[in-house]
Amino acid sequence: MEREHIIMAKQVALYVLLVSVAIAGITTAPPLTIVILVFFGFKIYELVYFRSAKFIAIKNRISAHIQDRNDLNDHIEELKSTHIGADMTRRGHSDYHDNSKWNFKRSGFKKITNAPNVYNCSRSVCDGSRRDPMKYVCKYFGFSADEPTLSKFENMLNNFTAVEDGKNSLTSEKNEILASISDDVPFLIKKFSKKLLAKKLGFKDVDLSDTYYPSFKFQYVSAGGNASTENTIVMDIPNLNAMVNYLNDRIKWKKSVAGQRALMTSALRKHILERDNYTCRQCGISTYAEPHLLLEVDHIIPVSKGGMTTEDNLQTLCWRCNRTKGAKLNV
Known part of the structure; x- marks a missing residue:
C-alpha cells in the first residue's frame, strides 16, 4: 500500500478509536448519538481521501477520458436545442374574468392555458387529433406540407436520434471509466459516495430524461367549465418518423x-x-x-x-x- 494511503488509513483509524472511546465512556448514549458520530467520522474519511495524493493521481490519469465524455455531453445538449419554429404566442393575449353571479366552481377553466404548444379547441377537434395526430398538428399549429417544413422535421429526427444514441454512449462510457479505477478506490467510497466520487473526478451531470421532445396539446373545455378533454402529441422518435412520412406523402414533388x-x-x-x-x-x-x-x-x-x-x-x-x-x- 502506498505511503499516502497508509497515512489516510491511520488518520481514520485514530478517529474511529476516539469515537469508540467516547461511546464506551457514555454507556447510556442514545442510538442517535452513535449514528451522528459515525456519520461525521465517514465525512472526515471522505474529506481526507478526496484530498489525498492517491485520489489526485487517479483523477489526473483519467482526466482526458472524462473531458472527452463531457464534450460529448455538451454536444448532445446542443442537439437537443433543435426546434421547428412553432410559435403560437403571436396570437396575442388577453385577461379573462368570469363575472357570473352564480357560484359555480367551473374547475375546467383552471386547465385553460395559452402556451405556444397548446391549441384550445372544440371537442370534435380534440377527438380528431387522437385519430389522426400528424394531420391535426400540421393543420392547427401551422405546419405547411412543403420541403422546408419536411427538412426541419428530418433534421430534428436525425438530431434527436443522435441524442438518444448519445445518452447510451454517455452512460456506457462513465461505467467503463469507473470500472477502470475500481480496484484503486476504497470500498467505502465506492459503496457510499458514488455521486460525490463522480463529481470529484470531474464528470458533468447528464440529463437522461426525454423532456426535450417538443409536444403539442389539443385542449377542450366546455362552455360551463365543468367538462374537459385533452390530447397531447409528443414528437418522440416514432412520431417524428410518422411526421416525416406524412409530409412526404402530401408534398407535390x-x-x-x-x-x-x-x-x-x-x-x-x-x-x-x-x-x-x-x-x-x-x-x-x-x-x-x-x-x-x-x-x-x-x-x-x-x-x-x-x-x-x-x-x-x-x-x-x-x-x-x-x-x-x-x-x-x-x-
Whole structure:
C-alpha cells in the first residue's frame, strides 16, 4: 500500500478509536448519538481521501477520458436545442374574468392555458387529433406540407436520434471509466459516495430524461367549465418518423426531385451507418475501435447550402468530426 494511503488509513483509524472511546465512556448514549458520530467520522474519511495524493493521481490519469465524455455531453445538449419554429404566442393575449353571479366552481377553466404548444379547441377537434395526430398538428399549429417544413422535421429526427444514441454512449462510457479505477478506490467510497466520487473526478451531470421532445396539446373545455378533454402529441422518435412520412406523402414533388430525394428517417439513418461500416468517413475511427462511439449521419453539402437528402450526399461522421464541421460552417 502506498505511503499516502497508509497515512489516510491511520488518520481514520485514530478517529474511529476516539469515537469508540467516547461511546464506551457514555454507556447510556442514545442510538442517535452513535449514528451522528459515525456519520461525521465517514465525512472526515471522505474529506481526507478526496484530498489525498492517491485520489489526485487517479483523477489526473483519467482526466482526458472524462473531458472527452463531457464534450460529448455538451454536444448532445446542443442537439437537443433543435426546434421547428412553432410559435403560437403571436396570437396575442388577453385577461379573462368570469363575472357570473352564480357560484359555480367551473374547475375546467383552471386547465385553460395559452402556451405556444397548446391549441384550445372544440371537442370534435380534440377527438380528431387522437385519430389522426400528424394531420391535426400540421393543420392547427401551422405546419405547411412543403420541403422546408419536411427538412426541419428530418433534421430534428436525425438530431434527436443522435441524442438518444448519445445518452447510451454517455452512460456506457462513465461505467467503463469507473470500472477502470475500481480496484484503486476504497470500498467505502465506492459503496457510499458514488455521486460525490463522480463529481470529484470531474464528470458533468447528464440529463437522461426525454423532456426535450417538443409536444403539442389539443385542449377542450366546455362552455360551463365543468367538462374537459385533452390530447397531447409528443414528437418522440416514432412520431417524428410518422411526421416525416406524412409530409412526404402530401408534398407535390416535381418528378425530377421526387426521383432523387430520400427521406431522412430512422431506417435511412441505419442504412447509411451500415453502408459506411460504422466508420467515420473523415477521421476513420469506428465502433470496432471505440465501442461506445457516437456516430451521426451528416449531409456532405448542407441542406442550408442547397444539398439534398440523397444517399450520395450523406455520410457517417463521428460526433467529434461532425461537431468540428458544424463549428466551421457557423463561422
